[in-house]
Amino acid sequence: MRRINPSDFKLAKQGTSREINRQIVLTLIRTHQPISRADLARLMDTNRANVTFIVNQLLEENLVREGAKGSGKVRGRKPTYLYVNARNSFAIAVDIRASQTFLMITDSVGRQIGKIKSFSTESILENFVKTLSEHIFALIAGNFDLSDCEGIGIVVPGMVDRKEGIVLRAPALGWLNVDLLSPLQAEFDGVDIQLENSGKACALSQIWANSDLTSMHNDIVFVSVADGIGVGIINNGELMRGKHNTAGEFGHVPLSIDGPRCSCGASGCWEAYISNVSTLSRYFGRNISSREPRSVETANFTIEDLIAKAREGDGKALAALQSTARYLGLGLASIINAIDPHCVYIGGEITEAWDLIESQVREAIKERTLTKELGATLIRIVPAIEHPRLRGAVALVTAPAFAAPKVA
Amino acid sequence: MRRINPSDFKLAKQGTSREINRQIVLTLIRTHQPISRADLARLMDTNRANVTFIVNQLLEENLVREGAKGSGKVRGRKPTYLYVNARNSFAIAVDIRASQTFLMITDSVGRQIGKIKSFSTESILENFVKTLSEHIFALIAGNFDLSDCEGIGIVVPGMVDRKEGIVLRAPALGWLNVDLLSPLQAEFDGVDIQLENSGKACALSQIWANSDLTSMHNDIVFVSVADGIGVGIINNGELMRGKHNTAGEFGHVPLSIDGPRCSCGASGCWEAYISNVSTLSRYFGRNISSREPRSVETANFTIEDLIAKAREGDGKALAALQSTARYLGLGLASIINAIDPHCVYIGGEITEAWDLIESQVREAIKERTLTKELGATLIRIVPAIEHPRLRGAVALVTAPAFAAPKVA
DNA sequence: GGTATTATGTTCGAAGTTCTAACAAACTAC
């Protein structure tokens, strides 16, 4: 039961029905390919004539291609299989993180092409934009033409004004109200550039990426644990953005209002318990804020090192991780109580220690969820190899072609 | 950018465009009435022919009626005004609370008819159903025929399985897995009966009730403070229900994980800080759980009494309220950070003391919200006279006629 | 009072979709 917004609705025009069915056919081909027109008609519960009509348009638009004939041992004419067509256009994904920035090229359907490149992130904007542009031009040189670029999706660990293309606040980068769009627009004239917060992008990756397409749920939450905590909420197949594109900031929901100081200024935030820095602090028994200069001992010691130590039998390291695990679970319980999603995805370095911490996380979740069913909410680990942030950045550019049209 | 669910989509059929535009016309008439066909055409950015076509159908269906001609001092033919037509059908709203159950009759558009009735809630199901049925039959006797009843909307302070019509868990009523639908279905054969949690219903009331229709936002949160805390989230004009219809349970998000014991079993829940019982406990300086028998002194002392005391100059009473106010604000900050709504509505007895507590609430919100903009999120008080729970119960029955069709 | 002007609401036909039914195409089984 959705209320129509009387000051922002969309009328059905002559082509609206077509547009709707076109997008349905496109997603069905994407999720079921290879698939024949006849199978589509059955899936859609309509007649083959209508499917032919729509598919012909998609063929003309080059969004779909015909492949080999089917070959089963059934009677009758063989079906001609349909596939989504990766045209010769491409997309660029950029994942900006505190230390490194990662780059990936994909085809127009979001499938990775070549290897992921990276360079160290510079916080001075001009330098950063220069380096980024150079890397992008180097990547496409010889292989692609910039005019075939569908767009550049950029993901940032912080709040973003998508419309204006401004990074409002990214503490990890030291960026505050940084206009990232304008200088990039100047470099890549005419190319669509999309900015998004990395937690939100991770959530997008889980509903738009190309794996497990049919089993996917349309109501999920992604929790990304790194130096900050990013959370993306997908409701009814759509990312919750909120009034200021800041929906999902569960990282600063408190576990204890008078708990440890958080970088946001408040205290006791979830982030202050479970961010990588917090876990390391717990190990070293003191507060190593990312702002203060670290001692020699702690300077290059990462969360991965901590996990390695724990695996080597360092009891203190294991204890630090498991403590984080408990707090992680307690916070997840809040998210589950508040959102009641089908599945919670977790990403970040700490997931590499999942075998060491899973039981603590699950126990904590059960402890604070309101019902048994909520306590049993699916938890899925997204390993770093799947590059959820980059895949989310890709989705910013390639997914709109498959999205439902806005209607009513 | 909404993902089409490949296993749950809706194809556009021949009548789909019509259905979409029909609902748009219906909502526009509802929100702008009285309005002419020509004005509708301008609002919808389409031609008058199309409007005539759709309006004629609505007239035939008796959902819309023509009224008086317009009378301005402009040239040209006078417009004929259109109104949504309250047919002779009616709806029944029921608000079940711990002590009393409230009843209201409305017309088919959700406008109140007659006075609100009430009776004391009995926790034994058979007795309750009997009393409720008697009251409903008494209300409609002589005025209405049961066959003209559009439906009964019932609102419960607890979790609800809407499909099966079971109250899963309503601590305030002492109900656990109570099948409320079946016995009522038996009494009111063929009448549509809708159950919902009262916090969620309150949220519905704010987007579907008949006041301020044009200024309304489509992304809001309603926080209802009573013996428990109910929260309803409206995202994109639609109530967030979650996998188990339990989305919105912010009441059990902790302020401090080792804070006061909560009735849910965990400790430090927001509810344990700001429920009416908690505020009273704070005043009396001890824990008065709703489960233990109260002393003579505290037995009939309500939150309204506490507010009255505070107004009379009782410093302890004021302190108890303002302490609750601070915790209310801290929790609201979490909701604002997590959801980033356009507006947060607050209902419950404590709103009657809003002038005494507003500054504390707002200060606490600012203290824990991540940005200045989030700290300035609109807060609106919904006084008890507006009966948000009952209006939400009505919306369960009368709103679907105006809702957007499900498409794609 | 009569005529010009203007806005509302309806009608008619064109264009775009879905949908039904029939038909052509292509392949297996016997």
Place this chain on the structure above:
DNA sequence: GTAGTTTGTTAGAACTTCGAACATAATACC
């Protein structure tokens, strides 16, 4: 080689939006 079966296409009916012309009803002006 023929019957049977499934796929994909085509032609036309039914339904909608849409543009333009038309009828209706009111005011303004002479």
